Amino acid sequence: MxxxxxxxxxxxxxxxxxxxxxxxxxxxxLGREVRKLPTLRGRTVVTLFYEQSTRTRxxxxxxxxxxxxxxxxxxxxxxxxxxxxxxRDTAFTLAAMGADCVVIRxxxxxxxxxxxxxxxxxxxxxxxxxxxxxxxxLLDAATLRDRLGTxxxxxxxxxxxxxxxxxxxxNIDLLITLGAHVHLVAPPTLLPWGVExxxxxxxxxxPVTVGHDLDAALPGTDAVMMLRVxxxxxxxQFFPSAREYSINYGLTEARLALLPEHxxxxxxxxxxxxxEIAHSVADSPRAAITEQVRNGVHVxxxxxxxxxxxxxxxx
Amino acid sequence: xxxxxxxxxVGEAGPPRQRELLSAAEVTRIVxxxxxxxxxxxxxxxxxxxxxxxxxxxxxxxxxxxxxxxxGSSPRLGTLDITLYRDDLRRxxxxxxxxxxxxxxxxxxxxxxxxDDVLFSGRTVAAALDALREYGRPRAVQLAVLVDRGHxxxxxxxxxxxxxxxxxxxxxxxxxxxxxxGTDAVxxxxxxx
Amino acid sequence: MTRPLxxxxxxxxxxxxxxxxxxxxxxxxELGAQLDGTGAExxxxxxxVALPGLVxxxxxxxxxxxxxxxxxxxxxxxxxxxGYTAVFAMANTDPVADTAVVVEHVYRRGRDVGxxxxxxxxxxxxxxxxxxxxELGAMAASxxxxxxxxxxxxxxxxxxxxxxALEYVRGLGGVVxxxxxxxxxxxxxxxxxGEVAARLGLVGWPAAAEESIVARDCLLARDAAAAVHVxxxxxxxxxxxxxxxKERGIRVSAEVTPHHLLLTDERLxxxxxxxxxxxxxxxxxxxxxxxxALADGIVDCVATDHAPHAGQDKECExxxxxxxxxxxxxxxSVVLATMVRPGLLxxxxxxRVMSERPARIGGATGQGRPIAVGEPxxxxxxxxxxxxxxxxxxxxxxxDNTPFEGMELPGRVLLTMLRDAITAEDGKGLC
Numbered sequence: 001m002x003x004x005x006x007x008x009x010x011x012x013x014x015x016x017x018x019x020x021x022x023x024x025x026x027x028x029x030l031g032r033e034v035r036k037l038p039t040l041r042g043r044t045v046v047t048l049f050y051e052q053s054t055r056t057r058x059x060x061x062x063x064x065x066x067x068x069x070x071x072x073x074x075x076x077x078x079x080x081x082x083x084x085x086x087x088r089d090t091a092f093t094l095a096a097m098g099a100d101c102v103v104i105r106x107x108x109x110x111x112x113x114x115x116x117x118x119x120x121x122x123x124x125x126x127x128x129x130x131x132x133x134x135x136x137x138l139l140d141a142a143t144l145r146d147r148l149g150t151x152x153x154x155x156x157x158x159x160x161x162x163x164x165x166x167x168x169x170x171n172i173d174l175l176i177t178l179g180a181h182v183h184l185v186a187p188p189t190l191l192p193w194g195v196e197x198x199x200x201x202x203x204x205x206x207p208v209t210v211g212h213d214l215d216a217a218l219p220g221t222d223a224v225m226m227l228r229v230x231x232x233x234x235x236x237q238f239f240p241s242a243r244e245y246s247i248n249y250g251l252t253e254a255r256l257a258l259l260p261e262h263x264x265x266x267x268x269x270x271x272x273x274x275x276e277i278a279h280s281v282a283d284s285p286r287a288a289i290t291e292q293v294r295n296g297v298h299v300x301x302x303x304x305x306x307x308x309x310x311x312x313x314x315x
Numbered sequence: 316x317x318x319x320x321x322x323x324x325v326g327e328a329g330p331p332r333q334r335e336l337l338s339a340a341e342v343t344r345i346v347x348x349x350x351x352x353x354x355x356x357x358x359x360x361x362x363x364x365x366x367x368x369x370x371x372x373x374x375x376x377x378x379x380x381x382x383x384x385x386x387g388s389s390p391r392l393g394t395l396d397i398t399l400y401r402d403d404l405r406r407x408x409x410x411x412x413x414x415x416x417x418x419x420x421x422x423x424x425x426x427x428x429x430x431d432d433v434l435f436s437g438r439t440v441a442a443a444l445d446a447l448r449e450y451g452r453p454r455a456v457q458l459a460v461l462v463d464r465g466h467x468x469x470x471x472x473x474x475x476x477x478x479x480x481x482x483x484x485x486x487x488x489x490x491x492x493x494x495x496x497g498t499d500a501v502x503x504x505x506x507x508x
Numbered sequence: 509m510t511r512p513l514x515x516x517x518x519x520x521x522x523x524x525x526x527x528x529x530x531x532x533x534x535x536x537x538e539l540g541a542q543l544d545g546t547g548a549e550x551x552x553x554x555x556x557v558a559l560p561g562l563v564x565x566x567x568x569x570x571x572x573x574x575x576x577x578x579x580x581x582x583x584x585x586x587x588x589x590x591g592y593t594a595v596f597a598m599a600n601t602d603p604v605a606d607t608a609v610v611v612e613h614v615y616r617r618g619r620d621v622g623x624x625x626x627x628x629x630x631x632x633x634x635x636x637x638x639x640x641x642x643e644l645g646a647m648a649a650s651x652x653x654x655x656x657x658x659x660x661x662x663x664x665x666x667x668x669x670x671x672x673a674l675e676y677v678r679g680l681g682g683v684v685x686x687x688x689x690x691x692x693x694x695x696x697x698x699x700x701x702g703e704v705a706a707r708l709g710l711v712g713w714p715a716a717a718e719e720s721i722v723a724r725d726c727l728l729a730r731d732a733a734a735a736v737h738v739x740x741x742x743x744x745x746x747x748x749x750x751x752x753x754k755e756r757g758i759r760v761s762a763e764v765t766p767h768h769l770l771l772t773d774e775r776l777x778x779x780x781x782x783x784x785x786x787x788x789x790x791x792x793x794x795x796x797x798x799x800x801a802l803a804d805g806i807v808d809c810v811a812t813d814h815a816p817h818a819g820q821d822k823e824c825e826x827x828x829x830x831x832x833x834x835x836x837x838x839x840x841s842v843v844l845a846t847m848v849r850p851g852l853l854x855x856x857x858x859x860r861v862m863s864e865r866p867a868r869i870g871g872a873t874g875q876g877r878p879i880a881v882g883e884p885x886x887x888x889x890x891x892x893x894x895x896x897x898x899x900x901x902x903x904x905x906x907x908d909n910t911p912f913e914g915m916e917l918p919g920r921v922l923l924t925m926l927r928d929a930i931t932a933e934d935g936k937g938l939c
Contacts, residue, residue: 008707086820086824086828087824087825087828088823088824106825107827108825108826108827108828109698109708109709109710109779109826109827110708110709110710110779110825110826111825113778113779114779114824114825114826117778117780128709129709129710129827130709130710130711131708131709131710132709166709169707169709192706192707193701193702193703193705193706193712194702194703194706195706197703198707
């Protein structure tokens with residue numbers, strides 16, 4: 001595997017291998033005194049974040065360091081980026097300095113793809129615009145696998161601003177690949193064009209279904225994934241008010257009770273408690289949010305392992 | 316270090332010629348003898364048998380059963396995957412990780428016996444020693460192998476050897492076990508590499 | 509050209525047996541079989557197709573202001589190699605062509621270069637700001653004799669302002685060319701609003717943003733009894749609006765770009781901004797509708813929307829890239845591939861959509877004339893059977909942002925003549 005740019009690129013075997021590796025890494029770190037594996041010693045991983053994000057960046061940094069890689073963090077705020085250096089030039093500079101892998105988060109959809117075109121280092125997409133956030137989808141899948149045993153034949157309901165969400169896109173692609181049925185619940189204004197065709201088009205599994213009624217969707221689902229809703233969206237007239245949004249699409253205590261016993265609640269974070277998820281729901285045992293974060297480190301370690309600890313692909 | 320098992324791929328020259336060096340009965344006898352040796356040298360100190368995947372694991376289980384049977388204490392069992400400690404990862408495509416599971420209570424001050432099927436260059440054992448360090452500080456580490464085929468590349472030796480088999484470098488020694496391969500045997504064949 | 513020129517064995521409009529054509533003093537003096545060419549320079553036409561020189565109603569020559577991407581000289585060179593003898597240069601330069609001074613500069617520069625007739629297009633609103641009309645009369649009266657006005661790049665979206673512009677320009681005998689895009693519907697848009705953009709996480713440019721403006725402008729033109737021209741039609745829906753309007757006698761004309769005849773949004777998959785253009789590449793259903801519309805005349809003509817961009821404006825992430833594609837040198841080949849080869853258009857049709865209709869719409873006298881005795885010798889000779897591989901770096905434009913990079917396209921222009929001068933011969937610009 002040369003890059004991880006999009007979960008749409010991951011065939012089922014590769015996705016499963018990544019999740020298995022993450023699980024094995026989690027096991028191998030249990031009960032240790034020294035949480036350090038020598039596997040990526042001497043490899044240099046650079047995180048290049050053009051968007052604020054402490055949690056994802058820290059997760060990648062810990063993942064790299066636990067594998068003994070040298071990790072360097074570059075933020076958009078500092079550095080030559082503010083002096084107007086283009087992404088392309090920054091990429092060339094990092095490659096020239098000897099980075100083996102660049103983990104990039106950027107507000108432009110497709111930025112990670114472009115990076116992969118320009119330089120020969122490995123590229124991990126940590127979130128490009130509204131397009132993809134593959135490691136998030138992988139850690140969500142890992143968490144669901146832990147809680148539900150398997151994703152094959154399960155129903156996962158994704159709720160909220162799907163239109164602007166790279167987390168949603170990555171999850172939809174990966175969940176379908178792993179055999180799950182995806183149901184989307186959102187106001188019509190927050191759904192991507194033609195999303196109901198996504199599953200059919202790729203003939204990978206059941207089609208994505210779409211609905212606007214959250215109450216109706218909850219009793220039949222094995223997991224519900226709440227997406228963050230940005231307040232700025234109100235200025236774009238996507239929905240009339242925060243109140244109306246949370247009344248119709250917020251995961252309240254009452255709605256939690258509609259879920260089957262075994263169902264899991266996920267959220268990519270950061271949460272807007274009271275908006276898309278009630279305060280008490282976020283803290284309930286059905287919510288696997290801290291497990292998501294924990295799995296995030298192992299999943300990112302697995303990604304770095306698959307990219308950097310193997311024979312270089314000629315492709 | 317074990318070699319791929321099975322009768323090999325069918326090529327134009329026919330399947331690679333393979334000779335059986337040890338039969339199922341001999342394997343059983345050898346395992347029993349190793350169990351006795353372990354009891355002799357370690358009793359009454361409790362022992363943790365840590366198998367190196369893949370075939371070191373069923374071997375460790377068999378040794379534990381024999382030791383228990385012959386009146387030794389019940390050894391605790393563990394599995395130690397050394398993939399992440401290999402020094403040759405970047406020579407092959409991504410290797411799948413195997414399980415690592417060590418007994419509760421850790422390995423501090425414990426006598427650990429690493430178990431593997433074949434001892435060859437010694438690099439697997441070196442990686443296993445690196446891995447073990449991260450789990451604690453055993454009182455001592457010993458090594459038990461079913462077959463020692465020589466050609467060491469590092470200054471390491473086994474404490475318990477089932478059978479010494481002199482081989483040439485271009486040969487491959489394969490250990491087959493019922494648990495993993497459906498039958499017990501030790502075979503030798505010309506290397507395909 | 510001091511001596512007469514004899515073109516031997518050419519086939520006007522690709523029809524009939526080869527004939528000879530004699531040019532004297534920039535005019536077609538004789539046309540027939542086996543002409544006497546004593547004293548004339550000879551050019552062996554070898555059965556090549558002869559067409560009136562192509563007229564491009566829509567190109568961005570970037571001068572003044574972005575001479576790092578293109579100049580009137582390099583743009584003219586690209587045009588002449590592509591078979592163009594007249595080019596309408598859009599007004600979104602820096603400074604904007606909204607005064608007599610700027611349009612006259614562009615006009616004179618074009619004349620000095622002498623490869624094509626450069627017709628400056630005047631801005632509709634001052635500074636393209638969409639607030640008040642530019643001095644349209646002054647531009648019309650200038651040496652540039654502007655007859656086509658456009659804010660292209662931007663839409664004249666204020667309905668009242670558009671109506672006033674249509675009325676006022678009617679009085680000047682000209683036409684307003686609209687870049688139809690409702691800016692409220694395309695805020696932040698990066699790609700055609702469809703399945704591809706949705707998957708790629710790119711904000712969509714809805715078809716209705718173009719269609720609603722076209723519909724509105726047709727109705728305004730009806731009320732003002734004025735002419736309106738629609739730039740770069742890109743959707744099947746716009747074709748339907750045009751059909752409706754033309755059936756009712758509304759004076760609307762429309763153009764389509766070569767890239768909208770051939771390329772779809774499927775190309776966006778790798779995020780290469782060479783495919784980024786405004787209006788965006790759309791779906792196969794749209795390209796099919798546009799080809800049919802061009803064939804049956806609902807869309808009047810082909811116009812390149814030639815838009816050169818410097819390297820740093822294209823070799824970047826998608827959202828940071830400027831929209832636009834080169835088009836002058838590849839236009840005829842793309843029309844050949846998409847319209848002539850599949851049998852939708854014959855060579856007479858090519859002459860109509862790439863020369864005659866655009867000349868009429870833009871008021872370019874002396875262009876788009878019949879190949880007949882007494883007419884200006886503003887012609888091209890085309891080899892329809894050869895193919896060539898497009899390489900941006902080898903094109904005459906300063907910039908090399910062609911979406912057809914690496915493609916093998918049919919047809920080459922082997923001779924371009926502008927009245928009394930040969931401006932391109934055998935793939936080389938002259939003069």
